[in-house]
Structure formats: C-alpha cells, structure tokens
Amino acid sequence: MLPLLVLVTLASIAALYVRGDLNPILCDGPCAPQYVTPPEGLATQSPDPDEAATVGSGPIDAGALATAVAGPLQSEALGGRTSLVAVDARDGAVLIDDAEGAQIPASTTKLLTAVAVLQEWGPDARFETTVVRDGQRLVLVGGGDPYLTDTKSKGSSVERADLATLAAATAKQVGRGPVTLGYDVSLFVGPAVSPAWEEGYVGGVVAPVSPLWVDRGRVGAGRSTDPAADAARRFAELLQARGVDVTGTPTQTEASGTTIATVRSAPLSRIVEQFLADSDNEVAEVLLRQAAIKAGEPGSFAGGAEVVAQVLADAGVDMAGLVINDGSGLSRKNRISARTLAETMAEVSETPRLGSILSGLPVGGFSGTLEDRYVQSGQARGLVRAKTGTLTGVHALAGVVTLSGGRPVAFALMSDDTEGVNPFVTQAALDRVVAAMADCACGA
Numbered sequence: 001m002l003p004l005l006v007l008v009t010l011a012s013i014a015a016l017y018v019r020g021d022l023n024p025i026l027c028d029g030p031c032a033p034q035y036v037t038p039p040e041g042l043a044t045q046s047p048d049p050d051e052a053a054t055v056g057s058g059p060i061d062a063g064a065l066a067t068a069v070a071g072p073l074q075s076e077a078l079g080g081r082t083s084l085v086a087v088d089a090r091d092g093a094v095l096i097d098d099a100e101g102a103q104i105p106a107s108t109t110k111l112l113t114a115v116a117v118l119q120e121w122g123p124d125a126r127f128e129t130t131v132v133r134d135g136q137r138l139v140l141v142g143g144g145d146p147y148l149t150d151t152k153s154k155g156s157s158v159e160r161a162d163l164a165t166l167a168a169a170t171a172k173q174v175g176r177g178p179v180t181l182g183y184d185v186s187l188f189v190g191p192a193v194s195p196a197w198e199e200g201y202v203g204g205v206v207a208p209v210s211p212l213w214v215d216r217g218r219v220g221a222g223r224s225t226d227p228a229a230d231a232a233r234r235f236a237e238l239l240q241a242r243g244v245d246v247t248g249t250p251t252q253t254e255a256s257g258t259t260i261a262t263v264r265s266a267p268l269s270r271i272v273e274q275f276l277a278d279s280d281n282e283v284a285e286v287l288l289r290q291a292a293i294k295a296g297e298p299g300s301f302a303g304g305a306e307v308v309a310q311v312l313a314d315a316g317v318d319m320a321g322l323v324i325n326d327g328s329g330l331s332r333k334n335r336i337s338a339r340t341l342a343e344t345m346a347e348v349s350e351t352p353r354l355g356s357i358l359s360g361l362p363v364g365g366f367s368g369t370l371e372d373r374y375v376q377s378g379q380a381r382g383l384v385r386a387k388t389g390t391l392t393g394v395h396a397l398a399g400v401v402t403l404s405g406g407r408p409v410a411f412a413l414m415s416d417d418t419e420g421v422n423p424f425v426t427q428a429a430l431d432r433v434v435a436a437m438a439d440c441a442c443g444a
Contacts, residue, residue, distance in 0.1 A: 085339045112312065128262050144211040160263075164238055173261060183229070188209065277362060291311075322340060386411075393419035
C-alpha cells in the first residue's frame with residue numbers, strides 16, 4: 001500500500017490538473033481543449049449509444065425551438081425592444097428570426113473585431129516591439145502588441161513580451177552610452193480616442209489607443225492618458241538600471257536606422273482567447289487596427305470598421321444596418337443586428353481559422369463573464385458559450401448553445417431598451433431564453 005503522504009500528493013496533483021493550475025507547466029499557458037479534463041457538465045451532451053447513428057443527422061425542428069423560447073421572450077424584464085435570431089451552426093439554416101433591426105451591441109462588437117483580425121492575420125501571427133538605433137539615438141517602436149508588459153509575467157499565456165527583456169537585449173548592443181531615447185507610434189493613425197465614446201471614458205474605463213503601451217495602459221485602478229510616453233519613460237528607467245546612460249526625456253519621433261532588439265507577442269490565437277474571456281476594451285481597439293493594417297487600410301477606427309465590413313461581406317453574413325465606430329463596443333452609436341451576430345457565430349463554428357473565438361468565449365456556469373450565470377439552469381450549465389454585451393439599458397448575448405441531444409445552434413439575443421429595469425433581472429431574463437433553447441430536444 002502506498003504511504004499516506006504519496007496518496008495525498010497524487011490527489012493534490014490531480015486536483016491541480018483538473019483545475020488548470022498546471023497549465024503553464026504542461027502546456028506553456030492554457031492547454032488546448034484536447035488536453036483538458038472538462039468539468040462535469042461542460043462537455044457537449046452525447047446521445048444514447050443506440051441512437052448515435054441517427055441523432056443529429058436531420059434538420060432541427062425550428063417550430064419546436066420557437067415554442068420553447070416563446071414564454072421566456074415575453075418577460076417584461078427584457079424591455080420594449082428585444083431581438084432573437086438562431087441559426088443552425090452546421091448548415092446555416094435560420095431557425096428563429098424574431099428581430100427588431102440593428103441594435104446597440106455593446107461588447108458583442110468584439111466578436112466582429114476578433115473575426116476580422118483572425119481572418120486577416122491568421123491564428124499564428126505575432127506582433128513585434130523593437131528598438132532601432134541610429135548612432136547614439138535609440139527609438140522604441142510600438143508594434144501593436146496589446147499585452148506588452150513591464151516585466152515578464154510568470155505563467156501568462158498572453159503576456160509574452162516585456163520591456164525588461166527588451167532593455168536587457170538593448171543594453172548588450174549599446175553598452176553604457178550615452179544615448180538619447182525616442183518612441184515611435186506611427187503604426188496607428190487617426191484619433192486615439194473615438195469621438196463616439198462618452199465623455200469620461202478615457203482614463204476611467206479605457207486608455208487612448210496606442211501601438212505602444214505597458215499593461216494595456218493601466219495605472220493603478222485607472223488608465224494612462226498618454227500610455228506611449230509612459231512606456232518610453234519606463235523603458236528609459238530599465239535601460240538605466242542596466243547601466244545605459246540615457247540622457248534627456250524620451251520624445252515622440254519616427255524611427256530610422258538598424259533594429260538591434262526585438263520582443264514578440266503571444267500568438268494571435270491566444271490573444272483572441274484572452275481578450276474575449278476578459279472582454280478587454282483596450283485589446284479590442286488594438287486588434288481592430290491590426291486588422292486594418294494587414295488589409296492595407298489605415299490603422300484607425302475608420303480603417304478597422306472598413307475591414308470588419310469587408311470580412312463579413314466576404315463570408316456572406318447579412319450586414320443590414322451595420323454601423324461600427326470602434327472595436328470594443330463602448331460606443332452607443334454602434335449598430336449591429338442579431339442576424340449579423342448569429343450568422344457570424346455560425347461562420348465561426350465552421351471555420352478552423354477562427355477556432356480561438358469559440359475556445360475563448362465564456363462558458364455558462366464555468367468561466368469568464370458567464371461564470372456566475374446558468375449555475376442554476378439545469379442542462380444549460382456548460383452548454384452555452386457566449387459573448388456578453390452590457391451598457392446602461394443594453395444587454396446582449398451572442399454565441400453558441402448546444403441543444404438537448406447535442407446539436408449546436410448559433411444565436412444572438414439583444415435588448416437595448418431596459419433603462420428602467422434592474423440589470424441583474426434583465427440578465428436573468430436573457431439567460432432563461434437561452435436555457436430554454438439548451439433544454440429543447442429539437443434536433444432530429
């Protein structure tokens with residue numbers, strides 16, 4: 001018999017594995033789905049073995065699905081303007097089209113941003129932050145790595161590049177100096193702050209968009225109002241700590257000369273997974289510009305919006321009423337229809353290049369912004385993967401729900417007229433609609 005200490009140790013390791021605490025060691029970050037033991041209830045339901053040959057082979061019963069959601073959709077907590085569109089994720093057939101036209105999407109806008117950047121760059125793309133030297137002049141060049149950090153973050157799957165590592169590599173090339181330092185943010189153009197954002201957002205809930213920042217422009221509980229300059233000043237301090245004599249104050253400029261040091265971001269697939277799970281506004285805006293740049297458009301709000309529209313058009317997604325002012329969904333002037341979102345999620349479900357969108361979506365009752373939702377919703381727990389969207393009076397969900405029997409349905413549910421309702425009550429009402437779909441034995 002094994003000693004008690006050995007048994008306890010093995011049990012502890014098993015618990016850590018299931019929780020994912022060993023992922024940074026085993027997988028260099030979050031493990032891919034095939035290497036993870038799913039929590040009870042998270043795996044897609046499998047049909048009875050005797051029925052395996054027939055379940056899921058026929059069309060979904062659209063009438064039964066509509067009947068299942070009819071009652072929950074009548075809730076007064078959803079306000080006076082609610083849309084629900086559901087699409088068979090396997091063949092694109094529209095199952096429910098109960099829509100009010102284009103509505104305020106809030107953070108479900110991030111789904112379109114993720115689709116655009118992955119289609120343009122591919123999941124393996126990485127973004128570089130570099131140092132260029134011209135004589136005794138150094139320039140820190142922002143390459144649009146949204147997760148660039150001050151120092152290396154242990155175990156993070158996305159915070160792969162850091163200024164401390166870049167400073168160490170630079171110091172080896174330049175010795176003790178003296179040198180001057182500039183910073184180049186010319187990768188992005190146009191306004192760093194959307195004119196469609198409400199006053200007070202910048203510095204409070206979002207930083208000005210920049211291809212160069214550390215820790216996503218965060219300063220304590222707030223945001224920097226000049227993240228590129230802050231990053232350059234920090235880089236100067238790190239160089240000085242390495243013995244490099246940096247003279248003067250870093251100034252904005254455009255780089256010319258020879259690249260002497262480089263750090264690279266995490267793969268785009270990891271970045272997309274993380275920003276969707278966290279619903280990160282700053283990362284969304286950087287990725288919108290990266291999509292624009294790769295497509296040959298200006299790295300701006302407007303350039304990104306053009307590319308989002310083009311990518312959706314190329315995929316055959318309905319874009320009626322589409323208006324995009326940013327990549328995060330902070331703008332209340334954005335308009336996206338539930339049809340656009342549902343068809344986009346159907347496209348995501350069928351396109352391997354976009355797989356990190358699905359794997360990054362919060363899971364009902366388990367992770368991200370849905371961790372505390374669907375916990376009491378029976379079969380819906382673990383069967384809903386969706387992006388949330390929330391602004392004052394606005395609530396949305398868009399993603400994929402697995403019906404009873406194992407059939408995946410892409411959906412979008414939007415309400416943008418709920419100012420007079422407690423937001424938690426509206427969230428619960430939305431969850432009941434989606435739970436009704438999960439509980440429906442509508443798959444043939």
